[in-house]
Amino acid sequence: MAMNTGAADLAQLQATMQAIEVACHAMQMHVNPAAAEATIVSLRESRRPYQACQFIIENSQMANARFQAAGIIRHAALREWGLLEADVRRGLVSFCLCFIMKHATLPDGYVLVKVASLGAQLLKRGWLDFTAAEKEAFFIQVKQAVSGVHGLDVQFVGISFLESLVSEFSPTTSSAMGRPREFHEQCRISLEQDYMKGLYSWVQHAAFNVSNRITEADSEIPEIKVCSAALHLMLQILNWDFQSKKAGENSKRGLDVFCDGKQESNSLRRFECTLVQPGPEWRDVLISSGHVGWLLNFYTALRKKFSCEGYWLDCPLAVSARKLIVQFCTLTGAIFPSDSGHMQRQHLLQLLAGIVQWMEPPDAVSDAIKSGKSESELLDGCRALLSLATVTSPLIFDELLKSLRPYGTLTLLSAVMCEVFKDLMTNHTEEDTWSSEARDILLDTWIVLLMQLDASGHNHSLPAEGISAAADLFAVIVESELKAASESAFNDDDEHDYLQASVTAMDERLSSYALIARAAIGSAIPLLTKLFSERIMRLHQGRGISNPTETLEELYSLLLITGHVLADEGQGETPLVPKEIKSHYANVLEMDKHPVIMLSGSIIKFAEQSLDPVVRTSFFSPRLMEAVVWFLARWSLTYLMPSEESVEHRSSYENCNDALLRSKHPTNALFSFSGENDRGKIVLDIIIRISLSTLVSYPGEKDLQALTCYQLLHGLVKRKSIITHLVTLDSWRDLANAFANERVILSLNAAHQRSLAQTLTVSACGMKTPESSNEYIRSLTSHMTAYLVELSSKNDLKAIAQQPDIILLVSCLLERLRGVARASEPRVQNAIYQMGFSVMNPVLTFLQTYKDESVVVYLLLKFVTDWVEGQIIYLEAQETAAVVEFCMRLLQLYSAHNIGKISVSLSNSLRTADADKYKDLRALLQLLSNLCSKDLVDFASEPIEAYGTNISQVVYTGLHIIAPLITPELLKYPKLCHSYFSLLSHLLEVYPEIIEQLSVEAFSHILGTLDFGLHHQDVEAVDLCLRAVKALASHHYKDRGAGKIGLGSHATSYNDPNGNFHESVLSRLLRSLMQLLLFEDYSTELVSSAADALLPLILCEQSVYQKLASELIERQTNPVFRFRLRNGFQSLTTSNNLSSTLDRINYQRFRKNLHSFIEDVWGFLHIV
């Protein structure tokens, strides 16, 4: 600080330095750190501490003190920057630069780094203030340093300054400066446009110059440090988020081959590979200058020296060089001229020529790694292949290597990958080996390549050589998977949880295997068929002689792989036959020779054997059966009786490819195997019989049964074309019969029984006439309802009901009825209504009998809720009356059992009462909402009022009954809270007139919950409450205006006979809302809805409002605030021509008024 130097007292500087040194020492030794920190903070917060700090940085012997001093400068300068004079700012930056140049040999590197980064930060902070000449001056100094004229140390320091600078200017790594985003953006653009390329060429030269000396030396020399720093900086600059990247994405001029459809196809990638896209102005530096050639040669030279001292495969210099080479592979965009990709191809070819040396020959490289060589070169090679795949099309990717070798890049890729899989096979048990990492990178490479084929939409395929490479690879993959399977067959599933977690990862892996298999579908399908039949043969030959477990596990993996190859997952849609399969087998006309049919057929035949009890016990373990069921579910979604539309869609799709005639046949070949014909029905029949056997013959195997119920059967009944055939099959009737009569089905998990009931009910829609559908439902449910009716009318019900077997039976039947109710459709509505109607009384009886069995109670409530939901809109007036009456009795009964019950159980671990209640109440609220919907949608032939049903009345009564059960504790459950308040606000908005009929207790309880809701954390809950309050108050105001009673007695304040004052509900709400708005924390998005609630409240309770306002004004002691508050209240109710009507315009005006009122007074009301 030149201008202060004269005035500065050396002694005082010394004293400050000593104080800071003492503080730093204390901090290091951890003696009284608070005091030490206070010393540092006081210097940091003092005005212009620069001179003292610079003195410390230059003179202190203590590295830590220098470090702290640099930090203090940063803090103070960023704080005071706006006030500093131009020369002071400049002085600070040049101090930093001079210091690092002068002390380049300082042993404490971190001080240098800190000062360099301080310089970079200050330079950025002043970037828009400094003149071009000033900046130029700084950069000349740096350039000289980087060029090496002041020696290696200064050169290194110069490079590391640039590194700080670049990272400071890159938005993702910049440090906070308290400046707006735009500032950072401007700095970034400016640096990129005016300096970046210059910086790159400086380091490029620096690296070039030192590299010669490195290649000549045969031991470690200081140049290495400079060179790796330079390479690192180049990498950093290439990672910069170039402007032209964004521009390039919009205009794909002349480079379509290279960037076509890349963006969307990369979604599957696990390894991020950022593309380097500097603009055309970088062409001379990066491409024409021979820079890449130099880099490759340099690395080749380095490779030869790995035996020398100081050099090895993973030394920082080699690592940086390889990283930079890989980075260059992703170079793309406008930097290449529009010469139809010629220059880019040259560039990639040059790189590939260097890179193949790292991977070839794959077997030798792999052997070397196994005998101890570092794997990093191979892994970098894999990454480079991934980068190449990202910037090229599969064809060009393959072509690249052909100019160097007799084979293409795909062959190399496949060969490397085969080696990787061979290694995986030998030590698959270990996690995180080099081979598993290489496998993931290379799989991604395949995905990137194959997805491009997929996305391009034409019937492109890989070049012939690529196909055979994919085929070889797939064979190795399957071999390794099978080996892994047979070796792990005897592992005990102790890590069950861990396996669950890795299922998704496995699914992802299998999908990429399937992509590879489909690329070589012609050999993949026969391979799978062969492996499959081999395993089955082995199974039969070894029957009774050898343990089949290994073979079973192999079959398990084969089924998973085959399922992925043959069919897609669908994800809720109907998946089509994969187009590779369709187009490849376009010429196969006979069904018996269609490889896909042969494979599917042999699997289905194998699965069918599970129906034989003897074979089942010897081969079909639950786990194998899981794979069988999974496969059948996946396969049948695509191949079994495809619906007409998708068949048509298929042929129209192929029309586009001018191959109509040929392509009709493969669909037909597949279709004649499993379409809507006799053969298709045979397959369907087999599948149904297998499902029945998994449900009946595998007692207690929940996972298997879950797969059968949720995946296989649900998938089948989702399709119209299937259910019409389904209901004609004997096997389906057997299933329905077993469901109705077999005791063993009652031992299924209750949720599975529900799902099964739902599935069977859905299939009823496949019957020809509505009558037969309804008859089917009746026969399906009559035994269940009959049993429930009979049980409920037993005299000794109370005694036997608690028996565990009866409880189990009742809950299973209720779950089943619930499943049936959930499948309500107009066609079978009547039968399902009858079903529910017949168990109305039993349900009430059971609710009474099982009041202490929370599980049964919950099931009862859920059944009624689901049944009402499915039925209500279709019910005729008379039926509605019956249902409503039933629901009311249910609510009353539930309430009677639960009100006033102090639930205390024996120990904390048994205390689930709260959670049980919460679930019950949610079901009841749901029931009320379902009843409400009758008012909105009604398909009945006459209005329900004809039978004296008034939905609003009903729902209010319901609310009246359950409101006392809703306690603030229970409202802490977010879902319950939300459904309660949405029901409440809906009721008050739609039927406010009913409120006056509620008793005082019931209403005050509702009010209590409203008040609780207003102060809730959840914005949505508060909003719902505000809507309810608005509805209440505006109803009252409008009604009173029309001369009616409005909320009646609830809205009047009075003194009861005991002399207690009862405040009107509206004034209570007004008080509460004002309190909330003025003194509590709330989200500002609530102000508008609060205004909507507040306006009618004020209008209703004018006098209370006036009193409140004047109380608040009186409370202000500060006259200024008091004045502002008075004005605020004044304009809240008068400005914007606010009138006393409740129309939309007035609401809007009041919203504005309230917003400005809050802005005006909230701040100072909160301070006091």
Place this chain on the structure above:
Amino acid sequence: MSDEEHHFESKADAGASKTYPQQAGTIRKNGYIVIKGRPCKVVEVSTSKTGKHGHAKCHFVAIDIFTSKKLEDIVPSSHNCDVPHVNRTDYQLIDISEDGFVSLLTDNGSTKDDLRLPTDDALLTQIKEGFAEGKDLVVSVMSAMGEEQINALKDIGPK
């Protein structure tokens, strides 16, 4: 579906039985189970397999409903477990004697005097305080496998 009566016939006359067999796979969390001769409430069920291609087995963690002791058991899913018949009866509380026994009013008007106050502190306090305040208290008595205990309290009357 003709023989449904036969299948769903309940063992209404088997009231003497204290436990019932039930397939292990169907016993759920919050259900009851007998482990080592004690009636328990299940707090955790997990399933696993005996070897990869073996059968499923259930692992139960349960709590003795009378002593609150934790017990565990592993059973193949397809095998039967014993499930206790747990009964709850509500009685009006008439008196608490000094030696810790309570006097309860049964449905048929006689009294039941063989039950002790519960050991659980929270429940005990509630009962004693409620009784001292003269409230009408109804206690729920849980019984299973020949044991009985007061396990819940319901306050029906005004103060």
